[in-house]
Amino acid sequence: MRERVRAFLEELEGECKGRVLIDHPLSRLTTFRIGGPASAVFIPESEAEIETAFELSRNHAMPMKIIGRGSNILASDDGFPGIVMLIVRRGIKGIRENVCEVEVDAGVSMSRLIRWSLERGLGGLEGMAGIPGTIGGAVHNNAGSRGTEISDLLLGMRIYDGEKWSWKGREEISFDYRRSDIGGLIYKVKLQLHKKDRQTLERLYEENMMWRKKSQPLNMFSAGCVFKNGEGYSAGELIERCGCKGWRVGDAVVSEKHANFIINVGRARAWQVFELMEAVRSRVFEETGVELEREIELLGDFPPTVECGEMTFERLESGDTLYRPDIKG
Ligand SMILES: Cc1cc2nc3c(=O)[nH]c(=O)nc-3n(C[C@H](O)[C@H](O)[C@H](O)COP(=O)(O)OP(=O)(O)OC[C@H]3O[C@@H](n4cnc5c(N)ncnc54)[C@H](O)[C@@H]3O)c2cc1C
Numbered sequence: 001m002r003e004r005v006r007a008f009l010e011e012l013e014g015e016c017k018g019r020v021l022i023d024h025p026l027s028r029l030t031t032f033r034i035g036g037p038a039s040a041v042f043i044p045e046s047e048a049e050i051e052t053a054f055e056l057s058r059n060h061a062m063p064m065k066i067i068g069r070g071s072n073i074l075a076s077d078d079g080f081p082g083i084v085m086l087i088v089r090r091g092i093k094g095i096r097e098n099v100c101e102v103e104v105d106a107g108v109s110m111s112r113l114i115r116w117s118l119e120r121g122l123g124g125l126e127g128m129a130g131i132p133g134t135i136g137g138a139v140h141n142n143a144g145s146r147g148t149e150i151s152d153l154l155l156g157m158r159i160y161d162g163e164k165w166s167w168k169g170r171e172e173i174s175f176d177y178r179r180s181d182i183g184g185l186i187y188k189v190k191l192q193l194h195k196k197d198r199q200t201l202e203r204l205y206e207e208n209m210m211w212r213k214k215s216q217p218l219n220m221f222s223a224g225c226v227f228k229n230g231e232g233y234s235a236g237e238l239i240e241r242c243g244c245k246g247w248r249v250g251d252a253v254v255s256e257k258h259a260n261f262i263i264n265v266g267r268a269r270a271w272q273v274f275e276l277m278e279a280v281r282s283r284v285f286e287e288t289g290v291e292l293e294r295e296i297e298l299l300g301d302f303p304p305t306v307e308c309g310e311m312t313f314e315r316l317e318s319g320d321t322l323y324r325p326d327i328k329g
Pocket of ligand 1: 031065066067068069070071072073087106107130131132133134135136137138139140141142143144145178184185186187216217218222223224225297
C-alpha cells in the first residue's frame with residue numbers, strides 16, 4: 001500500500017498545485033475530533049485538479065473520500081487508507097437578485113452562507129441556523145432543521161462524476177430524509193431563496209440559534225444526531241425514554257442535554273463511540289422494538305454493525321452509568 005500511495009502522491013504533486021498533507025490525522029478534519037490518519041489529504045485548487053485526482057486515484061486503485069467539514073463523520077482509529085479530497089472553495093455569487101437565485105461554491109460553510117443571505121434580506125435558510133459544515137455536505141446529506149431541508153431550496157448543482165462535469169437540476173436527484181443519491185463531487189450549488197424583511201430574518205435566526213443552544217451540546221465535540229428520526233418518533237426521545245442518557249464508554253458519552261448526541265468529552269476513540277452507538281441501538285430495540293438507523297457516517301474500518309438484540313450489557317464497577325456492551329458476532 002505504501003508504495004502505491006507514494007507513486008500516487010508523486011504523480012499528484014507533479015501535476016497539481018493544491019496542498020497535499022501526508023498521513024494527516026482525520027481527528028483534525030472532523031468535528032468529533034476523532035480518527036487516525038488518512039494516507040493523504042488533497043485540497044484541489046481547480047476543476048482540472050479534481051479531474052487529475054480522480055484519474056490518479058483510479059489508476060493507482062486508491063480509495064477516495066470527499067469531505068467538507070467532517071461534521072457528520074465518525075472516522076476510524078485506524079484512519080483511512082486512501083485519499084481524502086477536502087472541498088474548501090469559498091465563493092458566494094449572488095446572481096439574478098431580482099429572482100433571488102444564489103450560486104455558491106460547495107466549500108462555503110453553512111454559517112457563512114446563512115449570515116450572507118440574512119444581510120441581503122434573502123430568506124429560506126434561517127431555519128437551518130447552526131447546522132455546521134459546508135453547503136456541499138448539506139446538499140449531499142439533504143441536511144435540514146425545523147421543517148426545512150436544503151433540497152427544498154435547491155435549483156441545481158455542478159457535479160463531477162469522475163468522468164465528466166454536468167449541471168444537474170433538482171428534479172434529476174432523488175432526496176430523502178438526510179440522504180440523496182448524488183454520486184459525485186458537488187462543486188457548485190444553486191439555491192432559490194426569497195425576499196424577506198431583514199429584521200424578521202434576524203429574529204428567526206436568533207430564535208433558531210437559541211433553540212439549538214438550549215437543546216444541543218454545541219460546546220462539545222460531536223457529529224450531531226447519531227440516529228435518524230423515523231415515522232412517528234424522535235430518536236432522541238426514544239433514547240431518553242430507554243434511560244441511555246449519560247451512558248459512557250471511555251470518553252464517549254451519551255449527552256445529558258440531548259440523548260441523540262454522543263459527545264467526545266476528552267480523548268474518545270472511534271471504537272468507543274461505535275460501541276456506545278451499538279449499545280444504545282440495542283437497548284432501544286429491546287425496549288421498544290424500534291431499530292434505529294444511523295445518521296452519522298462511518299469512515300474507514302469498523303466492525304460490522306451488530307444485529308439489534310444480540311448484545312448484552314455489563315455494568316462496570318467504575319460508575320453508575322458506565323456500560324460496556326459485549327458485542328457478539
Ligand atoms: C453540533 C451539530 C449539529 C448538527 N445539526 C444538524 C441538523 O440540525 N440537521 C442536519 O441535517 N445535520 C446536522 N448535523 C450534521 C452535519 O452538520 C450535516 O450533515 C452537514 O450538512 C454535513 O456537512 P459537512 O460539510 O460537514 O459534510 P461531511 O461531514 O464532511 O460529509 C458528509 C457527507 O457528505 C459528502 N460530501 C461532503 N461534501 C461534499 C461535496 N462537495 N461533494 C460530494 N459529497 C460531499 C461526504 O463524502 C460525506 O458522505 C449537525 C452536526 C453537528 C456537529
